[in-house]
Structures are given as structure tokens and as C-alpha cells.
Amino acid sequence: MCGIVGYIGKDNAKDVIIDGLKKLEYRGYDSAGIAVVRNGKLEIKKHVGGIANLENLIGDDPMTSHIGIGHTRWATHGAPSDLNAHPHSNEDETIAIIHNGIIENYQELKQELIEKHNIKFKSETDTEVIAQLIGVIYKEKKDLLESVFAAEEKMRGAYAIVAVAQDEPDKIVAVRKDAPLIVGLGKGSNFIASDIPALLKYVKEIYLIENNETVLATADEVKIFDENRNEIKREVFHVTWDADSAEKEGFEHFMLKEIYEQPKGLSETLNRRLDETGKINLEGITLTKEQIENFSKIYIVACGTAYHAGLVGKYIIEQLVKIPVEVDVASEFRYRNPLVDENTLFIAISQSGETLDTLAALREAKSKGARVLSVVNVVGSSVARESDDVFYTWAGPEIAVASTKAYTTQLMCMYMLALYMGLEKGTITREFYDRFIKDLQGIPAKLETFLKKAPEIEEEAKQLYNREQVFFIGRGLDSAVSYEGSLKLKEISYINSFAIAAGELKHGTIALMEPGTLVIALACQDFLYEKMVSNIQEIKARGAYVMAVAKEGNVSIEAQSDRMIYIPECRDEIAPLISVVPLQLFAYYVAKERGCNIDKPKNLAKSVTVE
Numbered sequence: 001m002c003g004i005v006g007y008i009g010k011d012n013a014k015d016v017i018i019d020g021l022k023k024l025e026y027r028g029y030d031s032a033g034i035a036v037v038r039n040g041k042l043e044i045k046k047h048v049g050g051i052a053n054l055e056n057l058i059g060d061d062p063m064t065s066h067i068g069i070g071h072t073r074w075a076t077h078g079a080p081s082d083l084n085a086h087p088h089s090n091e092d093e094t095i096a097i098i099h100n101g102i103i104e105n106y107q108e109l110k111q112e113l114i115e116k117h118n119i120k121f122k123s124e125t126d127t128e129v130i131a132q133l134i135g136v137i138y139k140e141k142k143d144l145l146e147s148v149f150a151a152e153e154k155m156r157g158a159y160a161i162v163a164v165a166q167d168e169p170d171k172i173v174a175v176r177k178d179a180p181l182i183v184g185l186g187k188g189s190n191f192i193a194s195d196i197p198a199l200l201k202y203v204k205e206i207y208l209i210e211n212n213e214t215v216l217a218t219a220d221e222v223k224i225f226d227e228n229r230n231e232i233k234r235e236v237f238h239v240t241w242d243a244d245s246a247e248k249e250g251f252e253h254f255m256l257k258e259i260y261e262q263p264k265g266l267s268e269t270l271n272r273r274l275d276e277t278g279k280i281n282l283e284g285i286t287l288t289k290e291q292i293e294n295f296s297k298i299y300i301v302a303c304g305t306a307y308h309a310g311l312v313g314k315y316i317i318e319q320l321v322k323i324p325v326e327v328d329v330a331s332e333f334r335y336r337n338p339l340v341d342e343n344t345l346f347i348a349i350s351q352s353g354e355t356l357d358t359l360a361a362l363r364e365a366k367s368k369g370a371r372v373l374s375v376v377n378v379v380g381s382s383v384a385r386e387s388d389d390v391f392y393t394w395a396g397p398e399i400a401v402a403s404t405k406a407y408t409t410q411l412m413c414m415y416m417l418a419l420y421m422g423l424e425k426g427t428i429t430r431e432f433y434d435r436f437i438k439d440l441q442g443i444p445a446k447l448e449t450f451l452k453k454a455p456e457i458e459e460e461a462k463q464l465y466n467r468e469q470v471f472f473i474g475r476g477l478d479s480a481v482s483y484e485g486s487l488k489l490k491e492i493s494y495i496n497s498f499a500i501a502a503g504e505l506k507h508g509t510i511a512l513m514e515p516g517t518l519v520i521a522l523a524c525q526d527f528l529y530e531k532m533v534s535n536i537q538e539i540k541a542r543g544a545y546v547m548a549v550a551k552e553g554n555v556s557i558e559a560q561s562d563r564m565i566y567i568p569e570c571r572d573e574i575a576p577l578i579s580v581v582p583l584q585l586f587a588y589y590v591a592k593e594r595g596c597n598i599d600k601p602k603n604l605a606k607s608v609t610v611e
Ligand code: F6R
Pocket: 303, 304, 305, 306, 307, 349, 350, 351, 352, 353, 354, 355, 358, 401, 402, 403, 404, 487, 488, 491, 606, 607, 608
């Protein structure tokens, strides 16, 4: 997500910070900024866009100072803009803050600051609320560390925060609560950062800060306090990574790192929108009960992986909301004169929010009067800006071209939308809703458990990587997942792969089955399990080599399969959140065996902004 760098010491802070921020560019961001204390005065420079824009803004000004903080922002509250960029400051601009994460109760805090202290806010961010809150407390305490401690007691959420104060230019204060924070230990200089790559050029010795810990750094000393404000000792961690592996946090490729980030992305996408009673809070979405009741049709339109998430969305929305749903690839939708009117809900799904076909389809639907809701990962992107409502996925920046964590978080949004609309429309009961939410909340832990099986899948890939073609089959939701598994394999390993609904095989495609043909069969839908076993028997009879994916406990399929991968038990509807992961891993390890450029496959781009 956002990148954080802080510096205090002998060198010029601006240079160290800009250099550190550049090392975090690979993570993706939409604006950048820096604050230093020069000659007893806090100075902030920030700009939307790349670090180059910030450097242009700074120009030849050395911003000479021994203390500063800098930030690259990945927008969550408020669009990317100069005003929303970090650092943020209090009203009299004496305290500056950078922040990664989300303050859940920021609206409540903001209201209190406006009502009790008459604070005038400059931006739409939750971060400014922190700066203003600390600013108000500082007036009384006149001590940055004490003020941050006091602010921590009022804030709820997941965050890392770094603060500097004009009146105390000899210290940086930082806090970690569920967002990464490290301290780099130099000689006569200390560093704060969200990620190791930012600091590698300067230090190899760091403190890994834990949740609910607060850091006080001066040029010569670093103190760490626990949540009870007791000073604690921390062992020094010696970094042995080079810059490249540090960016990937020790993973060999971004794709693998992003596969492993899925439990976190799913948990954030779900839990950040649940209130204390378990109800989904669609903050920023204004769909009314009346509108939901009046929708006669829903279109889900997207490209590639996002389209595959739409296939799952169709199934689940039709089941839970009882409104007919059509799923279209965006490049087709716009040229087929679709039957859209004012009673249509149009859902666009897009990781980047910049895919031209999806954007054009959205415009087409809007021009015909549809209500447009988008499911997007990049805040402030074109699709988000042109939609009536936006449901953001909280996957964090996705860097590998092949989409993984964006897909599973898109699925999570589909479940949440369906549950929300179903409850509003009365097509599901509160009891059903509560059970479903509980099951969704259990998925991240199940996925963590499943990811421990990665070595098994790697082993399979080592055996099977040299196949020339692979088939993926499944029924119901498994067939939607098989399309995604097939796309993952072909795009990164360049193997010709093909996905088909298992029941459709015998209507033609079965002609291609030969002894040894590799078929990956998903059998994760209990109510279709027996049917799937029969389909596998049909292809086994033609000599196919079957690798099956099934839920733990469904062992009868073993007799029909050459290889088995078991996923943890879960309700059928949400099995795609787990069953896609072995397919992602299989694609990854096969591509690795074949020596492919996994993160940047040939002919592909992360964001397709041409027709
Ligand atoms: C495949 C992949 C693509 C994208 C598609 C849409 O791994 O990443 O198929 O899903 O190009 O991109 P977005 O979601 O950015 O609209």
C-alpha cells in the first residue's frame, strides 16, 4: 500500500527520503510528498502523480534539514490529488503526519474535532484527522510522544503513522498497528520505513516493530514502547537480502508474494466493511432498498480475470437476490446493443480501473440510463470516477501482470454485494446472512492453512510442466473457477490450455482426449460432486491423466484420479475463494519450471488501455 520513509541524522533529510521513496515506487502509488523542519519551521511539499512530479515541485531547493518524513500514497479515502497527498498537518501547520492504513472511526473523530475545536479540514483523508487530533492534543501536552500516545487511545483501525513536530526538531515518533513499520539503525542517523527496500542503501540493521508499539527516534537513539507505554528491548534484525528480493519480501516473484497476500486482502476487503453487528456497511455506495427492489436485470461486465470473477458474481447474485444477471466480456458488450434501461444495474469489475473496454462498456450502459456500480482496486481510477457507486477491493497494489489477489478480493465483493442486496430485498433471512458472513470470515484462516500445501503443488508442477496442452473442467461455480485456472496457466507458462464446463465435454471436446492428456478437474461443489465424478470417469476411459481438486473428506474421487489436491472444507458457494489458489500455484510453478518471465509475461501489460 502506501510507502513511508522517515529520517533523522547528519545527512540532508530530503535526499535520503526521496531516495527511499524511489525504492518503494514498485509498489504502486498515486501521489508523493515530503515534510522537513528547516530553520525551526515545518515545510511540506506534495504532489499528485510520480516522485518526478514531487522533484519538479521541489526544484533546486535543497530543503536543508536533518529531519523529515516522506510518503507515497495509494489512495483509500479521497481521490489522488495534491490536497489528499501526504504529509498532512494540523491547523497551524506545526505537526506533520504520514500514514499507511485506515482509521476506521475517522468520521466520528472528524466530527468531534469540528464541533469541539472548530477545526477546518483541508482534505478528504482520514490521515488529516490524525494530524488535527494530534495537533489539538499537542496544544495541551506540548510533547509529541505524549500527544501520539494520547491520540492512539482515540483511534481505531489498522495503521502505521509517523509524526514530526516543528517545536521538537530532534525527534520522530512512529506507531504501528497492523501495518508494516521498521526502524533502520545508522550511526548518528536513524530511519523509519514501511519496507526494507527503502533503507537498504543506508542500513542493514533494523528493528522490526510489532503491533501496538510506539517508536521514539532521535539521531542517536531509538526507543520502543509497548501498548502500556513501557520501554521494551528489541533484538536487532540483520538484513541479508539484496534490493531485488527485499522488494518481494523474500518471495522469488511478485506473483507468488501476491498469492500469499490473499488471506490478508480478503480479510481487509470483508472486515473493513462490517459494522459491530456484522452488517455490511457500504460506505460510499448509495444504493437504496427501493432501487434494489426495482432492478429488473443486472449486467456484470469486465475483461479477463475480472470477467471470471463476474461469472461467480452472476451465480451468487441470482441465488441470493433473485434478479437475472448477464455476464459479458466488455469488448463484446459495447457492440451488441445491450438491452439496458433505468431499471438495470450495471456492475463493472476492474483491478486497474483503466481498462478501456470496460470503461467504454460502462459509458454505453450509463448513456442508456443504467445505475453503474464498479468493483475496483485502484482508488480514483477512471472506472471509479465515472461510476455512480464504487465498491473498492482492498487487495493493495498488484504488481505481477497475472492477477491473483485482485481476483479473490473481487469475488469477496461479489459475495458482499449479493448478501447486502439480498438482505435489503428480503430474499435472504438475517439468519442465513449471519451464517454466510461467518463462513466468509473463516476463509482467510483456511487459506493460510491451504497455502502450507504449496510444496505439494510445486512437486506436481515439476512432474507435469512439459505438457503441450491442459484442460480444466468443473461444474457450476467450479466451471467459473476453471476458466480462471486456465487463463492463469496460459498467460504465464504459454501452455495451450482450455476450460470447459464438465457436462459439455461430451458434446465435442472429448474428441481431444487421448492417453496422457492432462485434465485438471475441480470437484468442490458438494451437490454436483457425483456428477463430476461421472464426468471424470468419461475422460479417464479415454486415457486422460487427471489431477483433481476436491474438498477434504470427499475421498471417493481418488479412485478416478491420478493426482489429488484437497482444499479445506467450506460451503459450496464460497469454495472459489480457495479452489482457485491451487490453480494459481500450479500455473506459477509450471511457469517457473519452464523458465518463463512470470511477473511480466510476453505480449501482456498490467493495464490494457487500448481497444
Ligand atoms: C489476467 C489479467 C487480465 C485482467 C484484464 C482486466 O491475469 O490480469 O485478464 O484481468 O486485463 O484488467 P482489469 O481488471 O485491470 O480491468
